[in-house]
Amino acid sequence: MCLKQGEGLLNEAPKCWSLTKSMRRIFKLGSGLAPQMSNAEFLIILGELLYPAGISPGEFETLRIKLGDRTYKRRRFASRLLENKINDFQHQLEFHQEPPDSFWLMGNRNWQKISKMDWEAKAATLNLDLSAQQASIQSPRLNFSHSGCYTVSAIASLYKGGKYIEKFLTNITSQTIFDRSELIIIDANSPDREGELIAEFQKYYPNIIYKRMDYQVGIYEAWNIGIGLARGDYITNTNLDDLRSSDSFNLQASVLQKHSFVDVVYQDFLYTIDSKLGYDDVALMDCKSELPIATPNNMLMFNSPHNAPMWRKQLHKELGFFDTDFKSAGDYEFWLRCLTHHKTFFKINDPHIVYFKNPEGISTKPDTVGVIECQRIQKRYRPQLLSKYLKMPYADFINVLGGRPGFFKSKRYYDEVQKQLVRLPR
Amino acid sequence: MSEEDHVFFRGKKVNILIDCVTFQLNSPSASIWHEVIKVFSVQDGIKLTLLDRGGTPKVGGVSYIEFPSYNWHNTAADSLLIDRFGQEAKADIFLSSLYTTPTTLPAVLLVSEFDHIYKSKRCLAEKRLAAHHASYVICLSSRAYRQSKRFVNHQERLVRVAPEMEINVLKDFSSKIATLVGILRDQFLRAMREGLTPSNQIFQNEWHRLRSIQAEVDTWP
Numbered sequence: 159m160c161l162k163q164g165e166g167l168l169n170e171a172p173k174c175w176s177l178t179k180s181m182r183r184i185f186k187l188g189s190g191l192a193p194q195m196s197n198a199e200f201l202i203i204l205g206e207l208l209y210p211a212g213i214s215p216g217e218f219e220t221l222r223i224k225l226g227d228r229t230y231k232r233r234r235f236a237s238r239l240l241e242n243k244i245n246d247f248q249h250q251l252e253f254h255q256e257p258p259d260s261f262w263l264m265g266n267r268n269w270q271k272i273s274k275m276d277w278e279a280k281a282a283t284l285n286l287d288l289s290a291q292q293a294s295i296q297s298p299r300l301n302f303s304h305s306g307c308y309t310v311s312a313i314a315s316l317y318k319g320g321k322y323i324e325k326f327l328t329n330i331t332s333q334t335i336f337d338r339s340e341l342i343i344i345d346a347n348s349p350d351r352e353g354e355l356i357a358e359f360q361k362y363y364p365n366i367i368y369k370r371m372d373y374q375v376g377i378y379e380a381w382n383i384g385i386g387l388a389r390g391d392y393i394t395n396t397n398l399d400d401l402r403s404s405d406s407f408n409l410q411a412s413v414l415q416k417h418s419f420v421d422v423v424y425q426d427f428l429y430t431i432d433s434k435l436g437y438d439d440v441a442l443m444d445c446k447s448e449l450p451i452a453t454p455n456n457m458l459m460f461n462s463p464h465n466a467p468m469w470r471k472q473l474h475k476e477l478g479f480f481d482t483d484f485k486s487a488g489d490y491e492f493w494l495r496c497l498t499h500h501k502t503f504f505k506i507n508d509p510h511i512v513y514f515k516n517p518e519g520i521s522t523k524p525d526t527v528g529v530i531e532c533q534r535i536q537k538r539y540r541p542q543l544l545s546k547y548l549k550m551p552y553a554d555f556i557n558v559l560g561g562r563p564g565f566f567k568s569k570r571y572y573d574e575v576q577k578q579l580v581r582l583p584r
Numbered sequence: 585m586s587e588e589d590h591v592f593f594r595g596k597k598v599n600i601l602i603d604c605v606t607f608q609l610n611s612p613s614a615s616i617w618h619e620v621i622k623v624f625s626v627q628d629g630i631k632l633t634l635l636d637r638g639g640t641p642k643v644g645g646v647s648y649i650e651f652p653s654y655n656w657h658n659t660a661a662d663s664l665l666i667d668r669f670g671q672e673a674k675a676d677i678f679l680s681s682l683y684t685t686p687t688t689l690p691a692v693l694l695v696s697e698f699d700h701i702y703k704s705k706r707c708l709a710e711k712r713l714a715a716h717h718a719s720y721v722i723c724l725s726s727r728a729y730r731q732s733k734r735f736v737n738h739q740e741r742l743v744r745v746a747p748e749m750e751i752n753v754l755k756d757f758s759s760k761i762a763t764l765v766g767i768l769r770d771q772f773l774r775a776m777r778e779g780l781t782p783s784n785q786i787f788q789n790e791w792h793r794l795r796s797i798q799a800e801v802d803t804w805p
Contacts, residue, residue: 214803215803216803216804218803219801219803267655267657413650417669417672418672419668419672448655450655450657450658451652451658451661451662451665453658453661453799453802454800455800455802455803456658502668504652505652506650506652507637507638507650507652507653508650545800545801547797547800547801548800548801548803558797559794559797560790570801570803571801572660572798572801572802572803572804573709575660575794575795575797575798575801576709576712576713576798578794579713579716579791579794579795579798580712580713580716580737582716582787582790582791582794583787584716584737584738584741584783584784584787
């Protein structure tokens with residue numbers, strides 16, 4: 159029985175149906191709940207109201223399957239969903255009371271979690287003495303000469319980075335293509351006087367640009383200033399406490415050079431919770447992300463390119479700069495903006511970047527700025543990125559596929575397409 | 585290449601794109617693929633481009649494209665990406681070392697009995713798609729042939745190697761690789777010729793359209 163959207167079953171049901179009292183009650187109640195909407199619209203609005211980030215594509219499909227094509231169940235459905243959300247919220251509060259020194263490996267299918275204790279145990283098995291570790295800091299390359307051409311512009315926002323600046327400068331200047339790159343440091347009025355050490359490095363590396371602001375700029379404002387100064391075709395952001403393998407710039411830039419249709423390149427990355435470890439030691443620990451191919455559906459769930467991607471400077475001419483309203487997730491907003499303009503993301507497998515997870519600073523609590531901003535961004539882009547096909551009623555979707563509705567409906571639209579593909583005549 | 589094929593290709597090299605996913609997944613048939621690549625790499629009239637998802641052995645005279653690793657997730661998006669790289673590399677034909685597929689490129693599928701170890705729902709779905717999309721499915725053993733029969737709608741597209749040429753990774757197969765490569769070459773040429781027919785063009789365009797929709801509705805992260 160196929161119902162027209164927004165109409166109660168009572169009006170449509172054949173007279174011969176004998177409805178139980180409870181069924182009649184459901185139908186009566188259901189007929190009054192947002193009858194002018196399609197089920198997809200109803201679910202999206204319900205998601206907006208009940209989920210802080212709106213409804214993800216996966217959640218949307220699960221709910222659509224549960225609700226089916228019927229409209230008469232909406233009231234009961236909404237009340238059950240609300241009940242579940244209350245239970246989830248309770249669970250979430252308990253979940254976030256876990257020790258703050260542990261973190262999830264991004265993209266890991268088994269939700270593998272690493273704690274400080276795990277980390278130290280693994281270091282012990284590898285005979286790494288964490289207390290004695292001190293990353294080797296090499297002196298500047300005295301014979302360095304810049305080629306005069308700029309392929310890569312690395313931008314860095316600097317604030318209270320005194321603890322990391324020497325290791326950072328050594329790491330970036332040791333890039334194999336640093337003679338075709340530049341490092342642009344925007345000092346957000348840091349009190350740590352890092353400028354003095356940077357000036358020392360500038361004596362050897364003329365391609366280090368240092369700009370100190372006379373007020374405290376946010377990270378995305380600093381990036382935008384850096385991009386404005388950049389001479390390279392490709393931009394990458396560098397965090398003071400992260401590390402790169404010496405061929406990191408080269409690996410990323412080669413992909414953009416070889417494949418003209420790729421706009422943003424990102425990679426799996428290695429985690430460390432000890433900022434003193436050098437790249438090779440962290441690589442031995444082998445604690446890495448398992449990021450997927452970026453698609454609108456999974457990007458609406460998490461920010462795969464968040465750690466030191468490289469992108470074409472041209473993107474900013476076309477799509478604008480980073481949104482400075484954000485304090486922590488402005489990059490996520492920009493990547494989703496790229497996706498709405500059908501830009502191509504490409505993942506490198508080699509984890510050539512180390513991401514420092516500060517054990518004192520790890521926070522996934524639901525009320526942190528980063529989490530709240532991500533939810534705001536997801537809400538903003540969901541209407542554009544949620545596929546029109548997912549929002550279609552079943553019959554319309556089958557029609558688009560060019561098939562006939564089968565006797566057995568697949569729950570997921572993916573499986574319906576699968577059926578049509580294997581039926582396609584050769 | 586026969587005289588007729590020479591005329592067809594006008595002396596142009598056949599550009600074969602191989603998805604080396606088998607090395608990344610370390611699947612049992614990886615050793616066969618290593619040998620196949622080595623033999624192909626020294627053949628005249630062939631240009632070899634490999635999609636390296638990790639662990640692909642380095643062979644001289646071959647082009648490599650670093651490609652995102654495979655994990656049976658986002659498989660439709662992966663398929664579209666393969667096709668895009670295939671178009672960019674100007675590949676004539678696609679050969680997967682497991683069940684990955686392009687969308688518009690003609691493809692030949694090589695199946696060993698050991699490839700049937702992948703049995704999750706998504707693996708079986710991809711296997712079915714790969715078998716349906718491929719112009720020809722070459723089975724390396726009678727067991728692989730029996731297993732593949734269930735996945736191929738048109739049995740005339742199923743090619744079985746002669747019993748004495750069957751390949752088993754547990755036994756020495758090096759002497760049989762040259763024959764296998766010969767069979768592959770024949771099927772490539774047939775697939776490429778058929779790929780240009782109007783009915784195949786319709787099939788490939790429709791396949792691309794459906795696979796693009798499938799990528800959009802793939803909500804499994």
